[in-house]
Amino acid sequence: MNAEIIAVGTELLLGQIVNTNAQFLSLQLSQLGIDVYFQTVVGDNHNRLKDTFQHALNRSDIVIFTGGLGPTKDDLTKETIAEILALPLELHEESLQRIKGFFKSIHRQMSHNNEKQAYLPKGCTVLQNDYGTAPGCLIEKDGKIVVMLPGPPREMKPMFNNYVFPIIRSETSDIIYSKVLRIFGIGESSLEEELADIIETQSNPTIAPYAKEGEVTLRITAKCENEEEAQERIQQVEQKIRQRLGITVYGEGEESLEEVVSNLLIQKGVTIAAAESCTGGLLAEKLSRTPGISSCFNRGMITYSNESKVELLGVSQETLNQYGAVSEQTALEMAKGVRERSKVDVGISITGIAGPGGGSTEKPVGLVYVAMATEHKCWCQTLRLAGNRERIRNMTSMRALDMIRRYLIS
Amino acid sequence: MNAEIIAVGTELLLGQIVNTNAQFLSLQLSQLGIDVYFQTVVGDNHNRLKDTFQHALNRSDIVIFTGGLGPTKDDLTKETIAEILALPLELHEESLQRIKGFFKSIHRQMSHNNEKQAYLPKGCTVLQNDYGTAPGCLIEKDGKIVVMLPGPPREMKPMFNNYVFPIIRSETSDIIYSKVLRIFGIGESSLEEELADIIETQSNPTIAPYAKEGEVTLRITAKCENEEEAQERIQQVEQKIRQRLGITVYGEGEESLEEVVSNLLIQKGVTIAAAESCTGGLLAEKLSRTPGISSCFNRGMITYSNESKVELLGVSQETLNQYGAVSEQTALEMAKGVRERSKVDVGISITGIAGPGGGSTEKPVGLVYVAMATEHKCWCQTLRLAGNRERIRNMTSMRALDMIRRYLIS
Numbered sequence: 001m002n003a004e005i006i007a008v009g010t011e012l013l014l015g016q017i018v019n020t021n022a023q024f025l026s027l028q029l030s031q032l033g034i035d036v037y038f039q040t041v042v043g044d045n046h047n048r049l050k051d052t053f054q055h056a057l058n059r060s061d062i063v064i065f066t067g068g069l070g071p072t073k074d075d076l077t078k079e080t081i082a083e084i085l086a087l088p089l090e091l092h093e094e095s096l097q098r099i100k101g102f103f104k105s106i107h108r109q110m111s112h113n114n115e116k117q118a119y120l121p122k123g124c125t126v127l128q129n130d131y132g133t134a135p136g137c138l139i140e141k142d143g144k145i146v147v148m149l150p151g152p153p154r155e156m157k158p159m160f161n162n163y164v165f166p167i168i169r170s171e172t173s174d175i176i177y178s179k180v181l182r183i184f185g186i187g188e189s190s191l192e193e194e195l196a197d198i199i200e201t202q203s204n205p206t207i208a209p210y211a212k213e214g215e216v217t218l219r220i221t222a223k224c225e226n227e228e229e230a231q232e233r234i235q236q237v238e239q240k241i242r243q244r245l246g247i248t249v250y251g252e253g254e255e256s257l258e259e260v261v262s263n264l265l266i267q268k269g270v271t272i273a274a275a276e277s278c279t280g281g282l283l284a285e286k287l288s289r290t291p292g293i294s295s296c297f298n299r300g301m302i303t304y305s306n307e308s309k310v311e312l313l314g315v316s317q318e319t320l321n322q323y324g325a326v327s328e329q330t331a332l333e334m335a336k337g338v339r340e341r342s343k344v345d346v347g348i349s350i351t352g353i354a355g356p357g358g359g360s361t362e363k364p365v366g367l368v369y370v371a372m373a374t375e376h377k378c379w380c381q382t383l384r385l386a387g388n389r390e391r392i393r394n395m396t397s398m399r400a401l402d403m404i405r406r407y408l409i410s
Numbered sequence: 411m412n413a414e415i416i417a418v419g420t421e422l423l424l425g426q427i428v429n430t431n432a433q434f435l436s437l438q439l440s441q442l443g444i445d446v447y448f449q450t451v452v453g454d455n456h457n458r459l460k461d462t463f464q465h466a467l468n469r470s471d472i473v474i475f476t477g478g479l480g481p482t483k484d485d486l487t488k489e490t491i492a493e494i495l496a497l498p499l500e501l502h503e504e505s506l507q508r509i510k511g512f513f514k515s516i517h518r519q520m521s522h523n524n525e526k527q528a529y530l531p532k533g534c535t536v537l538q539n540d541y542g543t544a545p546g547c548l549i550e551k552d553g554k555i556v557v558m559l560p561g562p563p564r565e566m567k568p569m570f571n572n573y574v575f576p577i578i579r580s581e582t583s584d585i586i587y588s589k590v591l592r593i594f595g596i597g598e599s600s601l602e603e604e605l606a607d608i609i610e611t612q613s614n615p616t617i618a619p620y621a622k623e624g625e626v627t628l629r630i631t632a633k634c635e636n637e638e639e640a641q642e643r644i645q646q647v648e649q650k651i652r653q654r655l656g657i658t659v660y661g662e663g664e665e666s667l668e669e670v671v672s673n674l675l676i677q678k679g680v681t682i683a684a685a686e687s688c689t690g691g692l693l694a695e696k697l698s699r700t701p702g703i704s705s706c707f708n709r710g711m712i713t714y715s716n717e718s719k720v721e722l723l724g725v726s727q728e729t730l731n732q733y734g735a736v737s738e739q740t741a742l743e744m745a746k747g748v749r750e751r752s753k754v755d756v757g758i759s760i761t762g763i764a765g766p767g768g769g770s771t772e773k774p775v776g777l778v779y780v781a782m783a784t785e786h787k788c789w790c791q792t793l794r795l796a797g798n799r800e801r802i803r804n805m806t807s808m809r810a811l812d813m814i815r816r817y818l819i820s
Contacts, residue, residue, distance in 0.1 A: 013446045015437030016620060020428055022451070027425030036423045037458055039451035041432070048447060055465070178424075189481045189521040209482070210421050213564070219424070274712075280698025281691030284712045288690025291766055291799060299722070300712030302684075302694045308709040308752070312722070342718070356701055366515070386515040387541055389701060391564070 001172055002035040004060035006052060008068035008077045009151055010043045021066040021149075021156055028160060032169055033176035033223055034062065044074045053084055061144060062168070067151030069134035071113040077148060078121070078137075085141055087121040095126060095135045102133050127163040131155045138164060145171075177230035178205075178221035181241065182251040184402050188216050191245070198240055205233050207241075213391075214398045215257065250405060261401045262290035264408045265297070272404070273342035274300040275313050275334040277325065277351040278368060282397040298342045303334070313337030313349075324363070326351050328380045331369035335380075339373045346407070347373040350400055354389045366392055370400045372407060411582060412445045414470035416462060418478035418487045419561055420453040431476040431559075431566055438570060442578055443586040443633060444472065454484045463494055467554060472578065477561030479544035481523045487558060488531070488547075495551055497531040505536060505545045512543050537573040541565045548574060555581075587640035588615075588631035591651065592661040594812050598626050601655070608650055615644050617651075623801070624808045625667065660815060671811045672700035674818045675707070682814070683752035684710040685723050685744040687735065687761040688778060692807040708752045713744070723747030723759075734773070736761050738790045741779035745790075749783045756817070757783040760810055764799045776802055780810045782817060 005022050012019055022039040029036050037060065042052045049068075056063045068077030082089050096118035103110035117134045120126055127136035127147075132155040139146045147164055149156045183191065188211035192199065195218075199207045205222035220237055222230040242249055251260045265272060265287075274284050274297075284300030287293060301312050306325055309315040314337040315330055323329040331351050339347025352368025359365035366387070371380040383399055385392045415432050422429055432449040439446050447470065452462045459478075466473045478487030492499050506528035513520035527544045530536055537546035537557075542565040549556045557574055559566045579585070593601065598621035602609065605628075609617045615632035630647055632640040652659055661670045675682060675697075684694050684707075694710030697703060711722050716735055719725040724747040725740055733739040741761050749757025762778025769775035776797070781790040793809055795802045 012433075013436055013449065014440050015433045015435070015446075016618075018428055018430055018433045019449070023422075023425045023428045025425070026423055030424050036425075037453060037455075038462075039423065039429070041449035043447065045447075052448075187518065187521070189523055190519075192482050192523075193521060208420060208424075208484075210426065211480075212427075213562075217426075219421075219426070276691075279695075280703075280707070281686075281694035281710050281712065284691035285689075285695045288712070288714070289800070289803075294714045297690075297712075298715050299718040300691050300710075300714075301722075302691065302698070302707075302710030302712075304698070304704045304710075305708045312709070312711075384515070384517045386512060390699070391541070393699075 001033075001061045002037050003029050003062035003064060004038045004040070004056045005036060005064050005066070006056060007039070007041045007066045007151075008044060008049060009041070010074075012041045013043050021151070021153055024153065024157060025064055025066070025160065028165060029062075029168075030176055030178070032165070032172055033174040034168070034172060044068055044076060046076060046080055049077065049080045050084060053081060057084075057144060062147070063144065064147040064149065066149045066156055069117065069136070069148060069150045071111065071116055071133070078119070081146060081148060082121040085121065085139060085146065087123065087139070089119040090122050092118050092120045092126055092135070095120065095128070098128060098135070099133045125167070127159050129155055130158055130162070136163075138167060174223050174225060175227060175230065176221060176223050177227055177234065178219055179234050179238065180253050181218040181220070181238065181249050182255065182257070183216045183218065183245060183248050184214065184250050184257055184398065185248045186216065186245070187211070191216050191218075194244055195241060198237065198244070202237060205230075205237055207237065214395050247406060247409070250402070257398055257401050257405070258286035259290055261405050261408070262287055262293045262296075264405060266290075266292055266295065268408060269296070270346060270408065271296050271298055271344035272346045272348065273298045273338045273344045275338035275347070275349040276300065276302050277304060277309075277334075278354040279350050279393050279396050279400075280304070282393050283348070283350060283400050286397055286401065298344050301338060309334060312341070314341065326353055326363055326367065326369065328369050328371070328382065331371035331380050332373070332378055335371040335373035336378055345374065346404070348400055348404060350396055352383070352392075352396060354392045354396075356389060368392070368396045370396065370403055372403055374407070411471045412447050413439050413472035413474060414448045414450065414466045415446060415474050415476070416466060417449070417451045417476045417561075418454060418459060419451070420484075422451045422477075423453050430563060431561070434563070434567060435474055435476070435570065438575060439472075439578075441586050441588055441631070442575070442582055443584050444578070444582065454478055454486060456486060456490055459487065459490045460494060463491060467494075471553070472555045472557070474557045474559065476559045476566055479527065479546065479558060479560045481521070481527055481543070488529070491556060491558060492531040495531065495549060495556065497533065497549070499529040500532050502528050502530045502536055502545065505530065505538070508538065508545070509543045535577070537569050539565055540568055540572070546573075548577060584633055584635060585637060585640065586631060586633050587637055587644065588629055589644050589648065590663050591628040591630070591648065591659050592665065592667070593626045593628065593655060593658050594624070594660050594667055594808065595658045596626065596655070597621075601626050601628075604654055605651060608647065608654075612647060615640075615647055617647065624805050657816065657819070660812070667808055667811045667815070668696035669700050671815050671818070672697055672703045672706075674815060676700075676702055676705065678818060679706070680756060680818065681706050681708055681754035682756045682758065683708045683748045683754045685748035685757065685759040686710065686712050687714060687719075687744075688764040689760050689803050689806050689810075690714070692803050693758070693760060693810050696807055696811065708754050711748060719744060722751070724751065736763055736773055736777060736779065738779050738781070738792065741781035741790050742783070742788055745781035745783035746788055755784065756814070758810055758814060760806055762793070762802075762806060764802045764806075766799060778802070778806045780806065780813055782813055784817070
């Protein structure tokens with residue numbers, strides 16, 4: 001079965017809001033094994049809405065609308081859909097009472113045009129709105145399923161999960177199960193070449209790489225009759241992939257690199273302190289996003305000025321004079337210094353040129369040194385990054401996080 | 411003129427990501443006075459992409475694609491569009507060199523399939539990618555404009571603003587000119603009440619408030635035959651609004667609160683140091699986003715642990731024992747301490763409970779103290795914030811930035 005999502009609302013076409021409803025519904029439907037082939041946004045316009053719906057009916061088994069169920073004249077989703085499906089709108093007494101009750105509960109006078117919301121297509125399954133006034137509805141006609149949901153996410157999401165999901169699930173046989181592997185330290189195209197044979201020979205599960213800023217995710221999706229079979233199929237492919245990619249696979253599902261690193265620190269009880277220059281606190285900020293990190297993340301220092309590097313980290317003035325603030329030597333002394341002075345297990349430091357100014361031929365914008373110090377050793381990575389200040393700072397923080405991760409799991 | 415936006419990407423249909431590109435482009439096009447009637451998302455599938463494009467060509471003057479320009483086999487936007495427009499793909503030498511240069515600059519080996527990205531439809535206007543590998547292109551054929559842009563927002567947005575916007579603007583008659591005022595420290599509804607009479611009596615320019623995390627933006631949009639007239643109309647309304655809102659108007663256009671504050675510091679040559687606890691470096695990170703800030707932002711300290719507050723900032727153990735780490739007294743000592751020890755003009759400090767854990771009845775999650783110390787005085791703001799850890803940290807950093815801003819312009 002395939003589905004299509006149609007969001008109705010001029011505010012979307014004006015760019016005033018993002019269509020998060022489409023993402024939510026796509027995710028839910030993919031879990032049901034239903035392929036979403038199209039997402040469309042159309043305005044509150046009778047003709048364009050009509051064309052869009054007719055087009056959708058011709059190509060999709062399930063058509064889900066969000067928005068346009070409001071009380072005002074320009075909300076005409078229900079009227080338009082009912083017209084095309086040749087279903088008259090009838091007053092649904094229970095819904096009317098619910099709407100009246102809703103206004104009573106918030107001590108507001110119900111305006112006359114809210115009654116409009118209680119009129120629903122004849123023979124539809126009424127979907128009650130537990131968080132607002134507009135009821136939704138589900139229509140099954142000529143082998144198609146048409147669903148209308150309200151636009152506000154806080155009303156739409158529970159309505160879908162509680163009332164639509166169960167109905168659609170009961171009509172689907174195959175279930176879709178998917179797993180995401182998160183990878184850092186290899187580019188999308190190199191990764192595809194690395195896995196080319198696996199990706200090409202796989203049809204179920206399928207393997208879809210997706211690159212996003214600095215990292216790559218691999219989605220393994222299996223379509224089977226039951227979850228056990230799906231999980232097994234996925235596991236087999238996952239093993240192969242993990243063997244190929246090894247340590248570059250840092251996580252699964254929704255977990256971010258900073259989350260993985262922070263949780264590793266917490267699990268292993270490793271204390272850490274950071275000394276940052278060009279990233280200005282970005283590494284510390286990412287490390288501290290995870291609740292409970294305060295037990296491991298002792299302190300962070302943003303030593304922009306040379307004095308602060310000397311005062312707070314004990315970097316020697318000679319090193320600064322001889323090699324400069326952006327140098328491997330300074331990075332190493334920063335890492336050692338922050339570790340010793342904070343009395344922690346691991347010290348990490350960053351110094352570099354984020355740009356746009358401050359670059360030179362021998363030390364160009366994007367040159368960054370990331371160093372780590374532990375009880376027994378001290379090492380430094382040289383990064384040469386491209387892009388603007390924001391990207392250089394972000395990539396640096398991710399490379400630093402990955403350096404910590406590799407140390408913790410080694 | 412009307413336009414249609416087509417985002418290509420299976421990750422969108424799977425609900426892995428939200429289609430923020432469509433919002434961005436819709437907003438830009440509305441500024442050009444172009445009506446966006448449809449936004450569509452379609453997968454990396456030849457036939458469905460073909461149908462979608464043909465359908466779009468029949469109903470829209472401008473069709474803008476995002477995504478599917480990547481190096482991998484499943485990226486086939488360019489190939490499909492070129493086929494329908496009967497334009498052969500030709501190697502664009504300059505783009506190939508740019509791509510090679512990009513990989514050289516990041517010291518990575520260019521994988522063979524990246525060459526694919528340098529093949530572009532014959533006769534198109536090549537749109538260079540300043541932040542990635544895939545060039546975009548603009549095709550004018552049979553009175554239609556077809557644009558292909560890369561999927562990653564950081565590559566797509568500047569490409570549209572710098573290379574596509576000017577071309578489309580030159581083809582539209584009535585120009586739309588708009589100005590955005592950025593406001594912090596007043597809620598959307600209070601702001602609407604404050605400006606109700608102005609907003610209602612205005613038709614050209616129109617005034618549209620929009621609330622986003624912690625701040626409100628006001629978009630003033632005039633539609634005129636020439637820019638001078640538009641600017642004059644806007645200026646008149648802007649004056650009225652600024653008189654009403656006073657100091658809460660912190661900026662214009664795209665400038666962020668952190669940018670405004672950092673630039674104020676740089677202009678006024680005021681040096682600053684920050685001491686953060688619950689925000690874990692977020693304030694420092696925001697302050698240091700602006701190039702050139704290193705001359706003013708001397709250092710930042712993330713003093714998570716009590717020892718670090720004592721050691722690095724000179725907070726007295728008594729204060730910590732008597733009032734606790736999250737208290738006005740501690741915040742004030744942190745601000746004074748970081749100012750004195752860094753020998754800067756202004757010290758700012760943050761201590762609070764970001765949650766989800768660590769709250770109590772008298773000190774609930776969301777309780778945050780932000781203090782400032784200058785040569786002559788020292789003061790503290792108590793914040794009681796709602797929401798999750800991320801929101802509390804972000805709102806805190808913005809309130810702190812606004813505190814600095816108000817001090818600098820007072």
